[in-house]
Amino acid sequence: MSIVCDILNSLTMITMVDSSPVERALAILVFGICPGDVMGLTNGLASPPGKKPLFSFGIISDVQYADIPDGHSFHGVPRYYRHSIHVLQRAIQEWNSHQDLNFVINFGDIVDGKCPPGQSLDAVKKVNYEFQKSNRPVYHLIGNHCLYNLPRDKLLPLLKIPGLNGLAYYDFSPSPEYRIVVLDGYDISAIGWPQGHPKTLKALEFLEKKNPNSNKNSPEGLQGLDRRFVMFNGAVGREQLEWLDGTLQDATKLKQKVIVCCHLPFDDVASDQEALLWNYDEVMNIIHQYNCVKACLSGHDHKGGYSIDPHGVHHRSFEAALECPPDTDAYGHIDVYDDRLLLFGADRMQNTEMYFNS
Incomplete structure (x- = not known):
């Protein structure tokens, strides 16, 4: 197999x-x-003849806006910090013109960690103001760059994320046939929580065991899948794992198909190993116990990727808006059918057809 x-x-x-x-x-x-x-x-890529989508939603990831000159990633990939908000503006304009679009999902990192000191809140508000121009509901995921700029207690209310106690996982059903499950990949994390918070301490202890580098953001010397054990990633905590299991049980009883969304990817074919969720294996072990999950969608990796795992679950990590040169784009919308997801991408966002047995 x-x-x-x-x-x-x-x-x-x-x-x-x-x-x-x-x-x-x-x-x-x-x-x-x-x-x-x-x-x-x-x-x-074409819609099935004679069939209308059950629903459609817009997607964008890793805007990472900052009012600073263009730069590069650790790997030398160009980053266009001021242009990325224009990608978002064009995305909103396109989604608003899409008559059948039901909602939008932002896959995290709306601002960059390089925001000048003292400008973080203004930068988040500026990008959020653009999202608020959407005439459809917008569901936000949190990413590491969001948390570099604002702590959870300020970020979540600003983005109207419906999690409890500072957590950012939730679910909703846009149609009777489907459920969208949003996971918080920085539940256990060294960023975003107060310095002495139990989740912060647990993350730091974990990194100390897994990553021998003094700079815990560096994967230097780590091999294979161990390259994911860096500070800019995180984990799904025990309580959230139990919630995921219960949510998938409920979806199975209701005969719903499930789309799982997280800023961090779960599959090393669809993304670089150093971009993976720390405990992606635990998450996928739960997902693979059920037949209801059809796709796992994510950001964070920036270059974009796609795979089908051995259980037939589709994995799609999205191309970053941040890495679009001027006058290019990376966003799209997904049409959802009973037997497939069709991603129609703009420019650098690649079209993808994800077919599954209904």
């Missing part, structure tokens, strides 16, 4: 390529996917 999934993942990478008969046969054999239903098997 894992060999076949490796082959399928090679087919479903972001670059669109034509498929061979063998590739199509493998897709059909493993997941019941018809020819052209997997991203990478066709060069185009």
